[in-house]
Amino acid sequence: MPAWPATEADALAEQDRLRTLVDPTGPALSDGAFVAGVDVAYDDERNVVVAAAVLVDFATRETVEETTAAGPVSFPYVPGLLAFRELPPVLDALGALRHRPDLILCDGYGLAHPRRLGLASHLGVLTGLPTAGVAKTPFTFSYDQPGPARGDWSPLLDGAEVVGRAVRTQAGVKPVFVSVGHRIGLAEACDATLALAARYRLPETTRRADSLCRRALADVLHREAR
């Protein structure tokens, strides 16, 4: 396993290498599947980053398992290179899961990335597992407003290229931006996102991972302060 890139030049080269390994197609989830949500929280002052992985039963939306992992911040925030900042602790948290996820939903992008290798794609290749990205903002991409009903969607475009979908997960709420990561198709990734966002704008996986990593970060800081 190659060392984690330390410079932007190394990171760009690593993206080029991983991009050739991505499979942006794959089947829909079935009942009985487990979907993992991952997210991270930072304290750059204290050089601490904490990741959380929450495994959810796709059919019932109940939490099956939760893990966290803490570590030092190993890469600065550079738009386009987010994966190098977020993935080290995420890989640790996923590795602590006792069950293997059938899909991992990330907070951010996959194919919808300036260089076509967002953190969801990156994580998919590193783990070999199906992944997709669900982002809260359109980044640099364009889209027409999707219809008003839950389930309505419109193409997310990078110029003329379709890189994902703006998906309305709840009526009267801003859309989320779904893009494929690895080993799942775009329509299938959107279906999974919609199914997990039955009540709120963001899928339960993302919501639970978000709150868990914040709590875990607070715990770590509390512990270090004494």
Added chain:
DNA sequence: GCGACAG
């Protein structure tokens, strides 16, 4: 050329 830009 410069700035903006997922989290």
Added chain:
DNA sequence: ATCTTGTCGC
């Protein structure tokens, strides 16, 4: 991401 109170609404 993070700094941050109360408040409107279901």
